Amino acid sequence: KAGVTQTPRYLIKTRGQQVTLSCSPISGHRSVSWYQQTPGQGLQFLFEYFSETQRNKGNFPGRFSGRQFSNSRSEMNVSTLELGDSALYLCASSLGRFTYEQYFGPGTRLTVT
Amino acid sequence: KQEVTQIPAALSVPEGENLVLNCSFTDSAIYNLQWFRQDPGKGLTSLLLIQSSQREQTSGRLNASLDKSSGRSTLYIAASQPGDSATYLCAVRPGRDDKIIFGKGTRLHILP
Numbered sequence: 042k043a044g045v046t047q048t049p050r051y052l053i054k055t056r057g058q059q060v061t062l063s064c065s066p067i068s069g070h071r072s073v074s075w076y077q078q079t080p081g082q083g084l085q086f087l088f089e090y091f092s093e094t095q096r097n098k099g100n101f102p103g104r105f106s107g108r109q110f111s112n113s114r115s116e117m118n119v120s121t122l123e124l125g126d127s128a129l130y131l132c133a134s135s136l137g138r139f140t141y142e143q144y145f146g147p148g149t150r151l152t153v154t
Numbered sequence: 155k156q157e158v159t160q161i162p163a164a165l166s167v168p169e170g171e172n173l174v175l176n177c178s179f180t181d182s183a184i185y186n187l188q189w190f191r192q193d194p195g196k197g198l199t200s201l202l203l204i205q206s207s208q209r210e211q212t213s214g215r216l217n218a219s220l221d222k223s224s225g226r227s228t229l230y231i232a233a234s235q236p237g238d239s240a241t242y243l244c245a246v247r248p249g250r251d252d253k254i255i256f257g258k259g260t261r262l263h264i265l266p
Contacts, residue, residue: 045197074254084243084256097253131197141186141247143254145198 043068045134045146053152059120062149066113066134072096073115074143075107078129087130090115091137119151127153156181156248160257168265169236175229175260177244182222185247189218189229191240192259198243201229234264 046065054060066073074097075087086099090109107117113134119126129150133143157180167173177187186205190198202211202218204227210219217230231238243259 083258086253086255089253096251099253129195133198141250142200142203143188143245144200145190147197148195150195 045132045144047132047146047149049149050147051150053154054122055154056122056124058122059118060122060151061116061118062130064115064132064146067144070134070136071113072135072137073109073113074133075117076131078131087117122153124153127151156246156255158244158246158255158257160244160260162260163258164261166263166265167234169234171234172230172232173234175242177227177257179225179246181248182225183248184222185250187220187227188245190243190245192243193240236264236266238262239264
């Protein structure tokens, strides 16, 4: 079974631009969560989607948004990029029921200049 | 508010030693607890998941225990190898539909 895939793997953007990251979960998984990881703050939860509905949301500004499609693939968007948005963005999928065990993708490394 | 703490932040041990990594959480009412490892610049790899009703889980040289009453989990690594060098993260899911809360991790270095 294929794992969680994230595209692109690396991205360089300039301040003020916007970016869209994509995540394809493991087949059959209906829950997708997004995390931001930086050396100073560690892993911070962004949001979780289950069956196209946002189930949980972290404490990030409205510039960060996401969505999930009917095939469970998810995208997150960051508008008006700031230097502090440079981070590794990780996506995790789970069945969304039973054990709720999370499986992570390789991440997208975003650099804002 | 649930908080997850991992101490120490970094640990170096000689190859072949058995070691224990610690994770503590402030609220004993949890749904499950999951241990991950992360290699530099990579995603997280799930190691073990312990449900609230379980006391321990084992996979190969790894054993994770859970003591909800004391708010603690430990990850035991037997016969450590240089390939075990990584950051180990503990994550708590407070309720079934709650967001997961991560500790900041323990950076482990196994000395050859």
